[in-house]
Amino acid sequence: MSEPATSGAAAAPETTATATAAAAAAAAPAPAPAGTIYDLGYKRYTGARQATSTRWKVIARNQIASVWKTWWRYKSALGFAVIVTFVLGGIMFLLQDRLVNGVVLPGNAAAMLSDMALPMSMTWYTRAAFLLSLTIGSSVIARDMQSGAFTFYFARSVRPRDYVLGKLVGMIAVTATIMLAGPLALTIARLALSDSVDQLVTMLPVLPKMLAVGVLGTLAFAAVPLGFSAIIGNPRHAMALWAIYYLVVGGMAYLLARLMKNGVGALDITMAIEGLTYDLLDMVQLRGRAKRVDTPIAVASLLVHAAAGISIVAYRVRRAHLAGIGGSS
Amino acid sequence: MSVVAALGCSKWYGHVLGVSDISWRLRGGIVGLLGPNGAGKSTLMKMMAGLLRPSRGSLTVFGQNPFDDVAVRRRIGYAPEHEKTWDELTALELVTAMTRLAGVPPARARAAAEAAIEQMGMTGAMHRRVRGFSKGMRQRTKLATVIAHDPDLLLLDEPLTGVDPMARIDIVDRIRALGERGKTIVVSSHVLYEIEALTSEIVVIYRGQVLAEGNIYEIRRLIDRHPHRIRIECDRPRAVAVALSASEHVSRIVFERGGLLLETRDPDRCYDEIAAAVIAGGVTVTELGSPDNNLGAVFDYLTGGGGRP
Amino acid sequence: MTNREQGSEPGSGSEPGSRSDQGSGNDRGSGSDRGSGSGPLIELSGLTKRYGAIAALSDVNARIDGRIIGLLGPNGAGKSTLLKCLLGLIPYAGSAKVLGLPSSTRGAEIRDRVGYMPEQEAFLSGMSAVEQCTYAGELSGLPRTEAMQRAHAALYYAGLEEKRYQPIDGYSTGMKQRVKLAQALVHDPELLFLDEPTNGLDPGSRDEMLELIFELPARRGCAIVLSTHLLPDVERICDHALIMHNGRVRFFGGIDDLRGVRGRDFELVVEVKADAAGLAAALAEAGAACEVLSAVGLHVNLPASATSGLVFERARAVGVQIRGLAPRRETLEAAFLRVIGEAAPASAAPVAASVEGAP
Numbered sequence: 002m003s004e005p006a007t008s009g010a011a012a013a014p015e016t017t018a019t020a021t022a023a024a025a026a027a028a029a030p031a032p033a034p035a036g037t038i039y040d041l042g043y044k045r046y047t048g049a050r051q052a053t054s055t056r057w058k059v060i061a062r063n064q065i066a067s068v069w070k071t072w073w074r075y076k077s078a079l080g081f082a083v084i085v086t087f088v089l090g091g092i093m094f095l096l097q098d099r100l101v102n103g104v105v106l107p108g109n110a111a112a113m114l115s116d117m118a119l120p121m122s123m124t125w126y127t128r129a130a131f132l133l134s135l136t137i138g139s140s141v142i143a144r145d146m147q148s149g150a151f152t153f154y155f156a157r158s159v160r161p162r163d164y165v166l167g168k169l170v171g172m173i174a175v176t177a178t179i180m181l182a183g184p185l186a187l188t189i190a191r192l193a194l195s196d197s198v199d200q201l202v203t204m205l206p207v208l209p210k211m212l213a214v215g216v217l218g219t220l221a222f223a224a225v226p227l228g229f230s231a232i233i234g235n236p237r238h239a240m241a242l243w244a245i246y247y248l249v250v251g252g253m254a255y256l257l258a259r260l261m262k263n264g265v266g267a268l269d270i271t272m273a274i275e276g277l278t279y280d281l282l283d284m285v286q287l288r289g290r291a292k293r294v295d296t297p298i299a300v301a302s303l304l305v306h307a308a309a310g311i312s313i314v315a316y317r318v319r320r321a322h323l324a325g326i327g328g329s330s
Numbered sequence: 331m332s333v334v335a336a337l338g339c340s341k342w343y344g345h346v347l348g349v350s351d352i353s354w355r356l357r358g359g360i361v362g363l364l365g366p367n368g369a370g371k372s373t374l375m376k377m378m379a380g381l382l383r384p385s386r387g388s389l390t391v392f393g394q395n396p397f398d399d400v401a402v403r404r405r406i407g408y409a410p411e412h413e414k415t416w417d418e419l420t421a422l423e424l425v426t427a428m429t430r431l432a433g434v435p436p437a438r439a440r441a442a443a444e445a446a447i448e449q450m451g452m453t454g455a456m457h458r459r460v461r462g463f464s465k466g467m468r469q470r471t472k473l474a475t476v477i478a479h480d481p482d483l484l485l486l487d488e489p490l491t492g493v494d495p496m497a498r499i500d501i502v503d504r505i506r507a508l509g510e511r512g513k514t515i516v517v518s519s520h521v522l523y524e525i526e527a528l529t530s531e532i533v534v535i536y537r538g539q540v541l542a543e544g545n546i547y548e549i550r551r552l553i554d555r556h557p558h559r560i561r562i563e564c565d566r567p568r569a570v571a572v573a574l575s576a577s578e579h580v581s582r583i584v585f586e587r588g589g590l591l592l593e594t595r596d597p598d599r600c601y602d603e604i605a606a607a608v609i610a611g612g613v614t615v616t617e618l619g620s621p622d623n624n625l626g627a628v629f630d631y632l633t634g635g636g637g638r639p
Numbered sequence: 640m641t642n643r644e645q646g647s648e649p650g651s652g653s654e655p656g657s658r659s660d661q662g663s664g665n666d667r668g669s670g671s672d673r674g675s676g677s678g679p680l681i682e683l684s685g686l687t688k689r690y691g692a693i694a695a696l697s698d699v700n701a702r703i704d705g706r707i708i709g710l711l712g713p714n715g716a717g718k719s720t721l722l723k724c725l726l727g728l729i730p731y732a733g734s735a736k737v738l739g740l741p742s743s744t745r746g747a748e749i750r751d752r753v754g755y756m757p758e759q760e761a762f763l764s765g766m767s768a769v770e771q772c773t774y775a776g777e778l779s780g781l782p783r784t785e786a787m788q789r790a791h792a793a794l795y796y797a798g799l800e801e802k803r804y805q806p807i808d809g810y811s812t813g814m815k816q817r818v819k820l821a822q823a824l825v826h827d828p829e830l831l832f833l834d835e836p837t838n839g840l841d842p843g844s845r846d847e848m849l850e851l852i853f854e855l856p857a858r859r860g861c862a863i864v865l866s867t868h869l870l871p872d873v874e875r876i877c878d879h880a881l882i883m884h885n886g887r888v889r890f891f892g893g894i895d896d897l898r899g900v901r902g903r904d905f906e907l908v909v910e911v912k913a914d915a916a917g918l919a920a921a922l923a924e925a926g927a928a929c930e931v932l933s934a935v936g937l938h939v940n941l942p943a944s945a946t947s948g949l950v951f952e953r954a955r956a957v958g959v960q961i962r963g964l965a966p967r968r969e970t971l972e973a974a975f976l977r978v979i980g981e982a983a984p985a986s987a988a989p990v991a992a993s994v995e996g997a998p
Contacts (some may be wrong), residue, residue: 043859046789046827050780053747059777067765144764152761153822156726157778158747323728325759327719327834366841367812464714491838494713494868495975520841523871601912601960605951614946618964619910629842 056159060167061174068137068175075175078133082179085125089118090190097194115191119211120278122187123218127271130180130222131247138172138226139243140236142314147234151318152325161318169311172223180222181215188212210281217300218274220307225270228310231317247271258294267294267302274303331393332357333483333514334378338387340538341373348373350538351387356516360509362525363518364625365535366633371518372411374535375485378516379408391483404433407481409472411488417461421452421471424460428475439478446478447471450504466497473501477508484508484515490524502527522625532625536633546625549632556622556631557581558597562604563589563617573607589617678739679704680830680862681725683888685733688720695720696731697886703864705879706856709894710866711975712883718866721883722832726750738829751780754823754861758834761819768794768803768810768818772825779826786825793821796858797851813844820851824859831855831863837872849876874971882978890978897978898969905941909950910963921953938967 068075096115145151154164188211195201229243230236251269258266266272276294294302334356341348349370365371376382377389380396380403388395394402415424425443434442447456450470455463460471469489476484489505490498505528509515519525525532532549534542542549562570567590574580574592579600582593594600597620608615621627681703688696696717712718723729725737727746735742737749763771769790776786794803797817802810807818816836823831836852837845853876855861865877873880873894880897882890890897911918915937919929926942927949939950947964954961969977 045860046781046785048785050751051782056778063774148764149759149761150763152757153763153775154778155728156750156755156757157775158750158780159778323723325757325761326728327722366843466714492868495870495972496713496979520845521869522842601962605955605961608948608951609955612948614948615964618961626842633843
């Protein structure tokens with residue numbers, strides 16, 4: 002291939018660079034056909050590993066994701082809460098109408114009813130939260146214990162405290178979508194529907210109060226079922242135990258409260274939450290259904306419940322976290 | 331009379347197939363029951379134990395239908411693979427209870443239980459709670475419950491799972507001793523070398539049917555599809571190969587590190603020719619053998635398993 | 640006998656068959672790039688763990704290294720306790736270092752670099768294999784996308800390509816074992832602990848699983864500690880063995896060292912078609928010491944300066960067909976029992992069965 006180039010160059014020594022270039026171009030061989038096989042071999046991971054202290058975030062995220070994935074368990078409770086919000090919000094909206102206000106209902110009744118919607122909603126939100134806790138919350142840890150998930154977690158760089166924190170935060174987040182978001186949405190709606198800016202400003206303190214109740218309620222409905230789910234290693238038994246505690250023990254507390262007219266009613270979580278709400282909002286329950294539960298007792302009850310739940314979880318997880326690692330011998 | 335006789339026996343669970351049209355006779359001795367997972371081994375065992383009734387056809391044990399006939403069930407001992415025991419009981423209590431359930435009168439049950447425990451070498455531990463037992467001891471206890479009522483047919487499903495090597499040898503010996511005493515024993519296991527240690531008679535269940543039965547080596551001989559392979563490791567494999575390539579009985583020669591592997595359809599003649607080649611060539615053979623003549627290879631060829639041939 | 644290929648070509652089909660003469664077998668996974676420093680995998684010094692009055696581990700000293708190490712021992716020997724100590728999950732006396740890190744203080748780091756495949760089920764219900772492995776990777780410190788990619792890679796390796804999006808609850812035993820293996824691999828460990836990986840698998844799947852495990856050091860660059868009661872599995876793929884008994888290490892070293900190196904070619908075990916006694920007599924005349932085992936098997940000790948050719952010649956002379964010949968080597972089972980300190984019962988060896996039953 003070089004011959005033509007050489008002969009061309011020799012034949013016309015005074016040819017310009019063009020000729021040399023052309024010759025050079027002619028001399029360069031056409032590109033040979035090429036092919037490549039890539040090495041799909043294994044590459045080691047040389048990046049950084051996240052610090053152990055961040056494991057709980059992974060666990061919390063996973064908990065939330067797995068709850069969201071459930072077909073009917075979470076979404077039914079959430080749907081329930083959403084319906085409650087819309088219904089009560091709708092009622093509040095309707096009561097704002099002048100016609101209804103002055104005509105159908107006497108004097109201040111409409112406003113009163115409108116206000117009443119907030120604490121009443123709490124009763125309904127607790128029902129939704131209970132539904133959620135029954136279908137999911139009270140079997141979370143039991144299911145992990147039963148399926149051998151502890152071996153999965155603790156043979157890795159997950160410490161019992163990471164696991165407990167992750168599960169707790171996850172369930173708090175999930176419960177908050179009902180027990181905190183609901184009241185918050187309704188409160189904002191109520192504030193938005195106020196007649197005047199002055200009324201708005203007067204009612205503003207309601208917001209933090211409802212938030213506080215929401216937070217305490219969330220805490221209770223997240224931590225206590227979680228505690229029950231850690232007591233027994235069988236998900237169904239754990240659910241049953243939680244249901245018994247909430248309904249039966251709570252019911253008995255309610256009855257005792259009516260009879261004895263003291264603070265034992267706080268033992269019932271629902272009563273504590275309801276009572277707290279009415280108390281904080283300075284309202285009396287319609288028809289004076291139950292004895293008011295004093296605020297400090299109610300708050301204490303909810304906090305103690307939550308603390309007990311968390312402690313039980315921590316204790317049980319710490320006890321059982323090495324089970325299954327190392328096999329039978 | 332055969333110990334077990336199945337005739338056109340099939341079993342379905344709804345749409346799920348257990349076994350399909352099995353006609354088979356078990357005459358006696360120790361037999362290994364093999365097959366891939368889901369092939370129907372457990373179904374067959376449960377039918378023999380009288381826990382399941384065939385959907386079609388018949389399966390008789392000692393001439394009777396074990397599902398209906400209580401008397402013949404007393405002659406059968408079935409040790410399932412997974413068993414939840416009452417961990418609170420001591421070994422003796424557990425075996426005694428199971429013995430009574432098997433129909434032995436209460437007066438004799440305890441003595442029978444103690445004898446069975448002794449036979450399994452558990453006498454020292456018989457007053458301890460089952461909860462603290464290792465896997466080997468649990469398996470031995472399970473065996474004791476199965477033999478205590480002195481059955482004539484023993485059905486053992488994976489009796490050696492999780493058992494450490496020392497206990498394994500011990501239990502294998504005891505099972506063999508039971509076989510020598512005239513009991514018929516069917517052992518099902520996935521661990522083929524355990525079966526090999528117990529017996530040379532096997533039954534292979536595949537896709538719900540009996541695929542092969544009889545002596546392992548006879549079955550091997552019958553598997554035409556896969557020629558026999560013989561390995562020769564020596565100092566001059568090429569020389570041996572040259573000599574053997576002239577033989578019409580050798581169908582393939584493959585060179586491997588240190589030696590060669592040949593295939594033949596007539597191993598008998600081939601071995602003679604190998605000897606001749608070795609002597610003629612003055613070759614020093616380090617190793618000679620057939621990697622084929624074991625249960626693993628037989629099972630593989632029969633079930634076309636994914637493992638290496 | 641092939642030497643085990645130590646190359647790293649994917650699918651090179653290296654035969655996990657027989658042992659090769661590796662001398663002391665101390666090569667730390669040549670072909671597997673571990674990159675974790677040059678110390679041994681596991682270093683134990685005075686390791687002791689007591690539960691009340693019972694010593695689960697008593698003054699254990701060992702430098703453990705190798706490619707695939709079999710961890711053997713009777714129930715109650717302390718294997719489970721050892722694992723928990725190595726992972727830094729329980730307190731202990733003495734020192735235990737894994738990959739050069741002390742497990743009492745840096746246990747979490749060790750667990751990020753070590754994979755564990757448990758014996759029993761260890762799954763989260765309701766998740767698919769991919770989700771589970773991704774989660775496993777994240778829990779070992781990998782960022783999410785990295786974890787996802789490696790989860791798929793691990794599941795491909797384990798052979799679960801098609802079913803990996805389905806929930807694990809519906810898997811068969813074989814598939815569940817594979818997921819367990821993938822879970823242990825996803826975070827790119829340098830050391831793997833496998834606990835009875837072939838549990839519940841039928842013979843075909845067992846072969847596949849052993850094959851997967853055997854290829855791991857070459858393909859993934861990790862070393863393996865295989866804890867099992869099945870000695871043939873150990874014989875097949877392990878190059879070292881760690882034997883424990885009563886809380887102490889009774890042996891650590893190459894499998895060949897355990898069984899006696901193949902140096903003594905004059906001690907043979909011979910298999911014939913028939914008439915072993917006749918061959919024995921003929922060989923005895925030639926100066927070989929023989930012991931007849933059965934109608935078709937015998938032990939032969941060749942006289943000095945004789946080779947195995949003598950056996951063939953004598954056999955032909957008396958009309959006996961040689962079907963098998965090999966240097967006499969202790970079975971792993973016998974070696975194991977010897978180490979543990981109990982005599983091997985005569986009826987134990989499956990070797991005898993194959994000799995008797997051969998056509």
